Amino acid sequence: MAKFRKNEAKEVPAISTGSMPDIIFMLIFFFMVTTSMRETTMKVKIKLPEATEVQKLEKKSLVSFIYIGPPTNAKLYGTEARIQLNDSYARVDDIIPFIEQERLDRAEADRPLLTTSLKIDENVRMGLVTDVKQELRKCGAFRINYSVRKGE
Template structure:
């Protein structure tokens, strides 16, 4: 019969040669899938309800304009204000905003820019009309009003 001997110098380490590859794959995964918040809304909004809703196909061609009462009333007052890209603007600055947004797009997409108005239901129609007139002057004719989506339980 043969005799079995037990080896006394056995190593029980975990191989770590693939560990950097795994870490970088996880890093790239989270970098690709994470969406950064673009704007901090500084106005209160109670959006009106819509009866018909159409979803946009290219969200990257949408620029948002928020209209409503400021959340920090001690600093900005209680009158409805216009907010674009984390700053409050006047109505006369809308043309410049539209031109800046168009300059970020390539030539084929410049005419497809859509302005999304997120307007509080308590905002005065005069301010909204002024914004619409400035958008016409800037030749931004694709305007949509954002509303929350209702779920139909029928």
């Protein structure tokens, strides 16, 4: 009998899993807060160039994006680099109306702080990039950011 009792005492009590949902909920809230859903579907392939001297873009709401790269669907649109604004392909002439629209979407006080982030594929020729930059200058969008991958 004594032997039997000894064994009983050794048993490890089951770990309570009651707080498991709480832990998971905490994680959920973390991801819910940090998540940002992709708003645009990419129609151009972009492999950003690498650089080391990068600065973080603050205030994501004050950034408008211009994508330039070869179309994802090469069979349909060829391999020539194209500009993408919002969800569709655009020409250089469309940039000024695009920037105007982006400005109208922001509060008046924020408009001068609007930054244009240029996400450009590393193989794009500078000719197109220069054209885009000229358009941006014409409409007064002087703050730009060349988006890059952070290298070592």
